[in-house]
Amino acid sequence: MPEFNCDFHIHSKYSGGTSKDMELPLIARQAELKGLHVVGTGDALHPGWISHLKEHLIEEDGLYKTKASETRFIIQTEVEDDRRVHHVIMLPSIGAAEDLSSKLAKYSVNINSDGRPNVRLNGEQIVGYVKDEGGLAGPSHAFTPWTSLYKEYNSISDCYGSNLRHVSFLELGLSADTDMADRIHELQDVTFMSNSDCHSPWPQRLGREFNRISVEELSFSEIVKAIRHESGRKFTLNAGLNPREGKYHITACTRCYTKFRMTDAVKLKMRCPECRGLIKKGVADRIEELASEDSPRHPSHRPPYMHILPLAEVIALAMKINNPNSKKVKDAWDKLVSEFKTEINILLDEPTGNIAKANKDIAAVIDKLRRDEIHYDAGGGGKYGTPSLEKSKENYYSCGQKTLKDW
Numbered sequence: 001m002p003e004f005n006c007d008f009h010i011h012s013k014y015s016g017g018t019s020k021d022m023e024l025p026l027i028a029r030q031a032e033l034k035g036l037h038v039v040g041t042g043d044a045l046h047p048g049w050i051s052h053l054k055e056h057l058i059e060e061d062g063l064y065k066t067k068a069s070e071t072r073f074i075i076q077t078e079v080e081d082d083r084r085v086h087h088v089i090m091l092p093s094i095g096a097a098e099d100l101s102s103k104l105a106k107y108s109v110n111i112n113s114d115g116r117p118n119v120r121l122n123g124e125q126i127v128g129y130v131k132d133e134g135g136l137a138g139p140s141h142a143f144t145p146w147t148s149l150y151k152e153y154n155s156i157s158d159c160y161g162s163n164l165r166h167v168s169f170l171e172l173g174l175s176a177d178t179d180m181a182d183r184i185h186e187l188q189d190v191t192f193m194s195n196s197d198c199h200s201p202w203p204q205r206l207g208r209e210f211n212r213i214s215v216e217e218l219s220f221s222e223i224v225k226a227i228r229h230e231s232g233r234k235f236t237l238n239a240g241l242n243p244r245e246g247k248y249h250i251t252a253c254t255r256c257y258t259k260f261r262m263t264d265a266v267k268l269k270m271r272c273p274e275c276r277g278l279i280k281k282g283v284a285d286r287i288e289e290l291a292s293e294d295s296p297r298h299p300s301h302r303p304p305y306m307h308i309l310p311l312a313e314v315i316a317l318a319m320k321i322n323n324p325n326s327k328k329v330k331d332a333w334d335k336l337v338s339e340f341k342t343e344i345n346i347l348l349d350e351p352t353g354n355i356a357k358a359n360k361d362i363a364a365v366i367d368k369l370r371r372d373e374i375h376y377d378a379g380g381g382g383k384y385g386t387p388s389l390e391k392s393k394e395n396y397y398s399c400g401q402k403t404l405k406d407w
């Protein structure tokens with residue numbers, strides 16, 4: 001069965017804090033350069049975005065494409081429920097999105113103004129509405145401290161109740177991976193998704209996490225089968241940031257980003273002694289609380305999880321340049337992608353011997369990436385972690401004294 005790279009969760013220009021460049025023709029083109037075959041549309045309940053979808057997209061087997069590109073779009077949105085839990089929603093058509101939007105409108109004050117609307121319904125009710133449209137829903141970035149399932153509940157069933165059997169996926173988010181989430185026994189049957197949740201179309205963001213799926217052909221129903229791991233259709237790979245690069249991996253201050261061990265954070269009543277800012281529990285500590293196993297137990301359907309970096313960050317590491325947005329990095333990126341077709345091909349698949357002929361330093365870093373030998377100064381409190389070729393000491397606040405301790 002052929003394999004396809006899919007990023008099932010993005011946002012449009014109509015969500016808060018997003019780039020005005022988030023329009024379909026550009027997203028489709030950037031997806032080609034990244035090496036993504038399927039991308040979520042984002043924000044499919046928003047009337048302005050629905051008009052944009054109708055203007056640009058042609059339907060094909062429950063997925064959509066623009067005139068100029070083979071990139072497929074899956075109709076997708078995200079909503080925030082009445083307890084500030086986020087849910088990813090995928091739908092079989094633009095018509096289903098319009099229908100769902102009109103049904104949810106009476107529970108939402110901002111469905112016409114915000115790409116990611118707040119809906120005064122609980123998780124169970126939201127899944128009910130989505131199921132009636134022939135769609136799928138599941139938790140977004142399930143472990144993050146502000147707006148996720150596990151910041152609010154200790155069990156997935158507490159959120160979805162009688163509709164839990166209709167929830168077949170969970171999005172890991174940038175600060176978690178399969179090894180972490182497979183310590184929670186109740187998630188054994190759930191498919192883990194690694195999506196970018198991106199707010200801009202550039203390849204450092206779009207597809208920074210993606211899923212590789214094996215299906216007969218690209219259609220909405222085949223994707224649903226893969227998510228439910230039915231009839232041999234399945235996810236064959238999750239690829240995404242090392243959780244240590246995620247913004248909420250370590251428990252840390254949201255103002256000055258000082259990192260804390262959980263026991264110290266509790267002693268300090270979640271107030272930062274450095275700046276009085278709020279300390280937010282990191283995903284690593286939250287999973288430690290939820291874990292039923294000391295080490296991950298992977299079910300047989302679980303694919304490997306590969307830690308990747310955006311190619312621009314790989315190039316910046318190789319060239320010892322701090323800013324991955326610099327012109328030098330951009331020029332090297334253009335050269336490599338024009339030679340080796342897509343960013344994902346370069347990161348995952350192209351033999352590094354071939355890449356070394358173009359640039360041996362970059363090939364060496366890609367070798368390290370594929371062997372999972374990149375180090376990270378971990379992120380937390382809303383600040384991304386930073387990759388590095390050298391192992392550095394992790395700096396934690398400790399009650400009484402500041403100490404340098406090995407991670």
Ligand SMILES: [Zn+2]
Pocket residue numbers: 078086140141147
């Ligand atoms: Zn979200």
Ligand SMILES: [Zn+2]
Pocket residue numbers: 253254255256257258272273274275276277
């Ligand atoms: Zn602070």
